[in-house]
Amino acid sequence: MLDLRPPALPAEHGERLSDDDYSRDFRARRSAIRDGESWKLERLQHFEEVGSPSRDALARGDWEESLRLMEGRHEALREAALKDERHxxxxxxxxxxxxxxxxYVQWELHSLRQRARCGHRIRVLAAEAVAASETGGLLPELVVLDNRTLYRVLYDRTGVAEGAVRYTDPAIVTPWVAYLRDAWAAGEDVLSYFDRVVAHLPPPVTSTAE
Structure with a gap:
């Protein structure tokens, strides 16, 4: 169990970004990183993703087509992983x-497995492992770039992205980097988790809400 109290993340100390501003800021900062590590924490169990044909196929209940469309990203994912290595x-x-x-998570784990096979670094952490960190509510959705810039990524009740809050104060960012390192260390490689838990599952049953 990740028996840690999560660091503070006061909204008043961050800068609110629209979804478009967050996307632009994220891309610019990530592309500039050299010799620095970054982190992503995903906690919600459902998101809506705009512009993903594979995700759209899942929403229609066409599982085989969803997986087929996912495979078309292989070369782009491999190049992204190689770029991270070069930098x-x-x-x-x-x-x-x-x-x-x-x-959604069953579909995403297929996606994460593909990413891992292309060289991306991904681990899975059971919700039970973070229970001690969630006595005050679910962990936030976070991205930290270059151990310097932290984004709390925001979503509405249906899982639609609503931008982010950006933090650059080391007094806020550094404790979260330490927390995420511990979360990473406590996790299981996504490939072994997939083989153990996901590989044998039947296609997910979606609904109109999905």
Whole structure:
């Protein structure tokens, strides 16, 4: 268990960004990283993703087509991983998972498995492992770039992105980097988790809400 109290993340100390501003800021800062590590924490069990044909196929209930479309990203994912290697800028992703899996998370784990096979660094952490960190509510959705810039990524109740709050104060960012390192260390490689938990599952049953 990750028996740690999560650091503070006061909204008044961050800068609110629209979804477009967050996307632009994220891309600019990430592309500039050299010799620095980054982190991503995903906690929610459902997101809506705009512009993903594979995700759209899942929403229609066409599981085979969803997986087929996912495979088309292989070369782009491999090139992204190689770029991180060239820049010595590893990006660590921690996915908190509750079982039984939601249709979205089952789909996402197929996506994360593909990413891992292309060289991306991804681990899975059981929701039970972060229970001690969530006595005051669920962990936030976070991205930290170059151990310097932290984004709290915001979503509405249906899982639609609503921008982010950006933090650059080391007094706020540094404790979260330490927390995410511990979360990463406590996680299981996504490939072994997939083989153990996901590979044998039947196609997820979606609904009109999905």
């Amino acid at each position: 010595n800028s590893p990006f660590h992703r921690v996915r908190v998972v509750q079982e039984p899996l939601t249709p």
